[in-house]
Amino acid sequence: MDMWQPFAQAVAEGLPAAAIVFDRFHVVQQYSKAIDSVRRSEFKRANKADRGLLAGSRYLLLKNAERLNDKQTTRLEELLAANANLTAVYSLKEQLQQLWVQSGSVTTMSQRLEAWCALAETTGLTPMKRFAAMLHRHRDGICNYADHPITTARLESGNVAIGLIRKRARVLLDTAYFKLKIRQCATPELPLGLYALTG
Incomplete structure (x- = not known):
């Protein structure tokens, strides 16, 4: 399900024995918002030359790398080489998606999620810290995917x-x-x- 609190509350009340699995799509969607927030902040503080590189880069940062064409890939590489904060959030995006690919057991997935959150917090970026806090709050439902690999x-x-x-x-x-x-x-x-x- 979506991570909206009333959904989880309704399930807890009506089906107390049910395991809640927060949907991967919605977790990644929330991370996309965090990436975009960092991108906007970087654009505001960039000089004129860097603003030209950042302009129109939203799609490049949010799209999965394998879905970009050669021209887009080259532009993304230039953007990441020029901006350390965007490099950090983009790398973390790739690692976040691996949580579901290599889920293992609930315990293993939980440990990997905690390690990811620790990395996100080291960036010092407010959107990353907020997102890591959100993952902490929803950890059980996210990691239940290891036992119940379902999505919406x-x-x-x-x-x-x-x-x-x-x-x-x-x-x-x-x-x-x-x-x-x-x-x-x-x-x-x-x-x-x-x-x-x-x-």
Whole structure:
């Protein structure tokens, strides 16, 4: 689930034996906000030449490295070489994502999360300290992923698909048709020969 406190509170009250797993997507999304906060601070205190390098760099810092093209990769390397604080937060982003890739046991994941928080705090950057404090508060739910490796990725992609259907249709007056389009989007495509059997 999302890390919003009322969600966790409702589960604790209604399903006290349930293990809460805070979703990786939402944790990383919060870190993206911290990166952007550092980027804005760096832009404000930069000289004119460095501002030119920082301008339009948000996408480069937030996107995963493997999804950047050669030109974007070169620009990111130039940006990181010129700014130590952005290098630190970008490196920490890569390490944060590894928490879920190499989760191991809950104990191991918790130890690795604590080590990550210690690194984040050594940067001295306020957004990093705040983010590390947030991880400390939600540590149990984050590390429960090691025992229950689930995410809300399918749900999130479904929400995006519904939004696209609504946007394409502009105004859907027929609710039943809207629901049908959602079901069509959610149903995997069948081989052509099976349509006759299911129709």
